[in-house]
Amino acid sequence: MNLIVALKAEASPLIESLSLSREEGSDSFPLFVGDHCNLIISGVGKSRASAAVLYLRKRFPQPNQAWVNLGFAGHGKLEVGKSFLANRVMDGESGEAFYPPQLIVSKIASSSLLTSLNPLADYPEPIGYDMEASAFCLSARTATTRELIQVVKVVSDNPANPVESFDRSRAAALMKNALPSIHPFLEKLEKLASKVTPPxxxxxxxxxxxxxxxxxxxxxxxxxxxxxxxxxxxxxxxxxxxxxxxxxxxxxxxxxxxxxxxxxxxxx
Amino acid sequence: MIDLIYHEEGVLDHPRAREVLDRYPSATLVPCSHYKEIFNPNGQNFALQKQKPSLILARKTGSLVHPVPPTYGIGGERNFYFSHLLNCLYDCRYCFLQGMFPSAHYVLFVNYEDFQDEILRLTQEPQEGESWFFSGYDCDSLAMEKSTGFVGSFLPFLSETPRARLELRTKSADTGILESKEALPNVVTAFSFTPEEIGKQLEKGVPSVDSRLRAIGRIAERGWPVGVRIDPLLDCIDFEKRYRDLFDKLFPSLPDESLHSVSLGVFRVPSSYFGRMEKLHPREPLFAGKLAKRGDSVAYRREIELERTAFCREELLKRIPASKLFQCETNLDAQPSP
Incomplete structure (x- = not known):
């Protein structure tokens, strides 16, 4: 499984819980590897997310792996700390939409997500808002089948708690608290991937x-x-x-x- | 269980879409511009999606009813098919849909009235003979009735349009909708069968032969014409015994007057579809069988196909009159014209 995470603060709890270790020599992006999982810290934005997918794909070219974009997002309705699966990812600039197939029964809520180049000042609709997912989906679909490309976000801000008030020192704790609901999803996704991998x-x-x-x-x-x-x-x-x-x-x-x-x- | 429903923008205004949503009150709704945005993209895995398909509500536009090749039919002069639904509740390993469609999501076209208008128009054309309309090419006509209300919607129309003849093709045993209505002579419910041993291996989710036989009995008793489809014919160990046993089970329980037709169809898939099916299920023994590329299709080798078909034909004719037996004729081995 390949995880694309924008920020170190989002990644740290995952690195710890998945027992990943830093791979030396990966200059372009910080890369953490484990037995069944690779995690890359892409940086913020669509172009960084896309480049990270391509880098990881070149580094681990095996087909039919699961690819997950995991990180924080704003949301027009869900409360802070709640995680959600993106059932529709729209690109704010191109208008293109991606529909990650929802095959896994999960306790995680599902929601639409809008990816834009710049952070948005408000939350016009009851959907998620981020800066990486659409580019991630576009790039990852060259690497694996669409069912194995998923976007999982944890709400960091909403209309009652706007992004300006986000306390960065709480980021890792926010992600850590969300992991008990995210891990079972990742495990099921990994299992799904194994079904399309030849023995x-x-x-x-x-x-x-x-x-x-x-x-x-x-x-x-x-x-x-x-x-x-x-x-x-x-x-x-x-x-x-x-x-x-x-x-x-x-x-x-x-x-x-x-x-x-x-x-x-x-x-x- | 459907827990995610995609819908084309605007389609939720349609009363049938509302009815479907009422059946799934807790489903998450996701809008899209056109169903093809979700259904058509490449890079999807049909077999994975088959584990938990979602439903897409859409409106069918363009060509709604299509002609059927002349050799496929059950005696009618003019034969057409239409698809109110793409994909099937069941998961049959031999099914061509998995090679034809990129996605296993169900696409339900809610504008039945447009299909009915087109059927009406075609039946009003000044042509001799019967016009048959086949509804089960891209789906099972009955299996999802509780969600689609397809049969319930078409029966009143067909009652007023006796020149149109409809075949409902199914493997379902849920015939409640037919049992609750007056029988119509222009609607034939045709049940597909393979021997029980084959069904257990290759037809995931399909009711047993016995429960389908009971369903046939119930609707026959109500006066509905029924059909039997031995399709596809699959080569297997103890082929003759298994098919003979199946026929012995099927026909004694079917009243002669209820039996409209029996058809015999061979296993045959366009090569491009077969390639995808094989890729989806590389460990499927069926696809490693005595098959050959014949013309643009993959089918059993000609001698096997001829022998198996001849056997079944002979056995069927011991049980039913020749006038009720139809065989899809193919000419797979013909060379294209220069």
């Missing part, structure tokens, strides 16, 4: 099979398809390996595997 064992086995013989690119394509089918049809890997090892040429290997699979190509 590592199969990917490793396919790579291992490629190394058994000098297959051409076309043959590798055929072999990958056959090994995926073998997996779908319940053929044990050791059986497939034995066929490939015992056949003579690369062509024979593919032919033999196809022949053996033929007997299994029936629905049970």
């Amino acid at each position: 590592t064992e199969l990917l490793n086995f396919i790579e291992e099979a490629f190394a058994l013989k000098p297959f051409t690119q076309t043959q590798r394509h055929q072999l990958r398809k056959l090994l995926n089918q073998a997996n779908a049809l319940g053929m044990p890997e050791e059986d497939a390996r034995a066929i490939l090892e015992s056949s003579g040429t690369t062509r024979e290997a593919i032919h033999e595997l196809d022949l053996v699979l033929e007997e299994r190509r029936l629905l049970s």
